[in-house]
Amino acid sequence: MSNEPSPPPAERGGRDPSDLLQAVDDKARALARRLLAETRFGALAVLEPGTGHPLASRTAVAPDVDGAPLMLMSGLAAHTAALAADPRCSLLLGEPGSGDPLAYPRVTVVGVARRLERDTEAAGIARERYLALHPKAALYADFGDFAFWRLDVLRASLNAGFGRAYALRPEDVLLGG
Amino acid sequence: MSNEPSPPPAERGGRDPSDLLQAVDDKARALARRLLAETRFGALAVLEPGTGHPLASRTAVAPDVDGAPLMLMSGLAAHTAALAADPRCSLLLGEPGSGDPLAYPRVTVVGVARRLERDTEAAGIARERYLALHPKAALYADFGDFAFWRLDVLRASLNAGFGRAYALRPEDVLLGG
Numbered sequence: 001m002s003n004e005p006s007p008p009p010a011e012r013g014g015r016d017p018s019d020l021l022q023a024v025d026d027k028a029r030a031l032a033r034r035l036l037a038e039t040r041f042g043a044l045a046v047l048e049p050g051t052g053h054p055l056a057s058r059t060a061v062a063p064d065v066d067g068a069p070l071m072l073m074s075g076l077a078a079h080t081a082a083l084a085a086d087p088r089c090s091l092l093l094g095e096p097g098s099g100d101p102l103a104y105p106r107v108t109v110v111g112v113a114r115r116l117e118r119d120t121e122a123a124g125i126a127r128e129r130y131l132a133l134h135p136k137a138a139l140y141a142d143f144g145d146f147a148f149w150r151l152d153v154l155r156a157s158l159n160a161g162f163g164r165a166y167a168l169r170p171e172d173v174l175l176g177g
Numbered sequence: 178m179s180n181e182p183s184p185p186p187a188e189r190g191g192r193d194p195s196d197l198l199q200a201v202d203d204k205a206r207a208l209a210r211r212l213l214a215e216t217r218f219g220a221l222a223v224l225e226p227g228t229g230h231p232l233a234s235r236t237a238v239a240p241d242v243d244g245a246p247l248m249l250m251s252g253l254a255a256h257t258a259a260l261a262a263d264p265r266c267s268l269l270l271g272e273p274g275s276g277d278p279l280a281y282p283r284v285t286v287v288g289v290a291r292r293l294e295r296d297t298e299a300a301g302i303a304r305e306r307y308l309a310l311h312p313k314a315a316l317y318a319d320f321g322d323f324a325f326w327r328l329d330v331l332r333a334s335l336n337a338g339f340g341r342a343y344a345l346r347p348e349d350v351l352l353g354g
Binding site for chain 2 (some may be wrong): 159
């Protein structure tokens with residue numbers, strides 16, 4: 001992957017932001033799906049209870065069967081209390097390497113987090129998939145104050161590098177539709 | 178830096194989240210200041226105009242003279258429109274290496290973003306400091322739709338690794354008070 005950004009467009013003044021969106025094609029879909037499938041952690045944005053202030057924190061993730069992000073969260077963490085009060089959130093996935101951090105692809109998955117109730121089939125599948133990627137989490141995954149959550153995807157924003165932005169629907173980023 | 182998480186406490190059930198906060202000491206302050214001083218990019222959480230949905234996106238950063246994060250943002254970017262409508266935001270700084278992503282230190286700087294008006298002294302200093310860290314941004318930093326923004330710090334949350342969380346005041350993370 002190149003770490004050189006594409007040169008920005010020579011003329012930009014006065015344009016509408018939607019002009020910068022690219023038409024969604026199979027290459028964009030494949031890149032977004034790869035980011036969801038391969039990324040082990042991300043930045044979760046939630047709303048602080050009471051104030052509504054947006055808060056970002058690191059969270060480990062694993063892909064559910066359809067690619068939607070799964071998270072294992074402690075009931076003692078601030079973001080967990082936030083999601084219990086308002087489940088709206090987004091998750092930035094895709095880490096840069098060396099060089100210009102804005103030249104590397106990343107996707108923001110926008111949606112609603114849903115707690116998977118213990119001893120359900122969904123929680124069992126989540127546990128298996130998450131621990132396959134994060135084996136050390138077996139140390140605490142079954143503690144009473146931890147639970148698996150799934151980010152139900154409403155839409156996603158893919159940025160494939162400088163000036164290459166795509167607005168994606170759930171069926172563009174999830175598998176099997 | 179070790180990539181092994183500390184073992185979680187053996188007993189956690191029923192505790193209050195504030196029990197997990199550590200007393201702020203000089204080591205925690207130094208770590209937070211180092212993260213602000215050295216990190217080149219972060220995850221910015223903002224509120225989507227109209228809906229209030231929290232959105233996370235990648236942004237390149239550089240430290241202002243006192244360590245507060247400086248960002249160079251296009252007026253065409255969704256997060257810029259969001260900050261113009263509601264300047265409340267937070268910025269997650271500190272990237273993990275290999276191994277457990279939750280074992281690496283990171284800080285969430287919580288505050289309010291402020292656009293630095295062009296041709297002011299503050300904007301000039303921001304430009305110099307930002308381009309020193311991101312020289313390729315000279316290609317577009319002076320375009321009419323770009324501007325420097327500063328994150329005025331209200332507070333910060335430091336996570337120094339599994340279970341080691343600190344609530345920091347601005348004077349704990351900024352230089353020179």
